[in-house]
Amino acid sequence: MSRILTITTLISLLTITVLTTPATSATDSFVFGGCSQLKYTPGSPYDSNVNLLLTSLVRSATFTTYSNFTIKSPTPQDTLYGLFQCRGDLSNGDCASCVARAESQLGTLCPDSSGGALQLEGCFVKYDNTTFLGVEDKTEVLHKCGPLIGYDSDQLNSRDVVLGYLGTSDGSYRPFRVGGSGDVSSVAQCVQDLSASECQDCLSEAIGRLKTVCGPAVWGDLYLAKCYVRFSTAGASSHGGNGNGNDNSGNDEVEKTLAILIGLIAAVALLVVFLSFLRKSCERDRVAVKMRDEATEACLEPNNTILNI
Template identity: 80%
Template sequence: MSRTLTMAPLISLLTIALLTTPAISSVDTFVYGGCSQVKYTPGSPYESNVNSLLTSLVNSATFTIYNNFTIKSPTSEDTLYGLFQCRGDLSNGDCASCVARAVSQLGTLCLDSTGGALQLDGCFVKYDNTTFLGVEDKTEVLKKCGPLIAYDSDELNRRDAVMDYLATSDGSSKPFRIGGSGDISAVAQCVQDLSASECQDCLSEVVGRLKTYCGAAASGDMYLAKCYVRFSKAGAHSHGGNVDHDENDEVEKTLAILVGLIAGVALLIVFLAFLRKACGKGKCDK
């Protein structure tokens, strides 16, 4: 079993992305997910640790918006690390609901995988058998821009000022930040296992990249492994511009097919088990 899994190869192995509005939107909106290609053996101690960890994340989300856990094992390769992070403006109830949904989707997308990560609009969940807790990681996970707009220096200056504000420390070390100016709004967040200085470094990096990548776009989203920034002009969405509509349609179809196939296989296994049990009792036709 591989003991190494970082966000970069994790996302390159399997990434599914679907963004709607770049500012605050539905808590359960799917953003991205990634899984390790390395599988654990069903019924193994590792599976037990995964189940224990994910259960702990869901339970903990009922009273806090961030927590991390380490599940110790006699063998280092079976030791497991995980965390969840909810958006800073969510209530405990919304946070718990989001984390429960993320864990459920992660269990489907990353079935028997030794590591996985999933980001919904309202929360982030990750687990791995190599520790990533407290490790700064500015790997680019996802980026997307909305439609280009007519160049307006005042509007662009206000947009840049809002993002610069989010990336500037006010001495409070807030991991979740929102800002706005006129019809421009933005939101930023760091995963709370980062120190205050690491959070500032991450947000400064993502703001610089987002300005360059999205140029004069009406909206933009950029996620690094440990922080993200999203901005939008009122009424703008992350569709058009650099976004391929057909690609998004194919992503939705692929996700639906994947979930359907997994559900179909599960039903077939249940049916075959029932049939075998019935035959064992002599109820099959001779």
């Protein structure tokens, strides 16, 4: 009986673990990534420099939300440049966690690549053997737009107000900006290796393109190589993922459904194993009872040899 209770408890714990495993946090969600076509030789000095750089970025993220490094080498082709930047509203702990996640994903996404870049919801990491630090780059990397809402003048006015605020310079250096008007909220950020004027120029360019490509959408994201701008209406927002102009709002629901199905399948499998064990245990008990009864009957039968003595 105690064995059955122990197995039942174990099955309950395993089932709960499967069904309640937390999903990846929002800050760790994938947005986009890219890798250099050039490859380096594993075990080479460049390989060592890549490992040193990425390790330095992860360590630095525990103290600050932005930093850049240059790993110099006697041979120019082995010199490496890299940076990370976290979203301006993240704590150091969340920033460090995001950068560590990005560093791990870069190893999978760009194995042996001489350069790579990865944008997660909460942070951006990039490295290359060609210097990009302090270089303005307004190349469009990604844009995504939500469903169209029609030309609702109030909605469009609110969107234009918040985007206009993000694009306004007050003379100070503001690499991270947030705004809101009505039920529309927005966020913008440029990489902090840019100067104040370059940051302003990049954000202005991104805002103009976002308004053009997404039009009257409920949400929109536009990423340039060195800055991004995003806006969303209350109750509607993007959900990460790679693409260009695609609404991936169904991804989360699919993942949740798959998680539930996997949990149910695991629970059923465990239940089958438990029932099989229970059946075998009952059969063993029946055999033991039968053998005990037969032994008892044998003891009660007259023994002629004993009686004749």
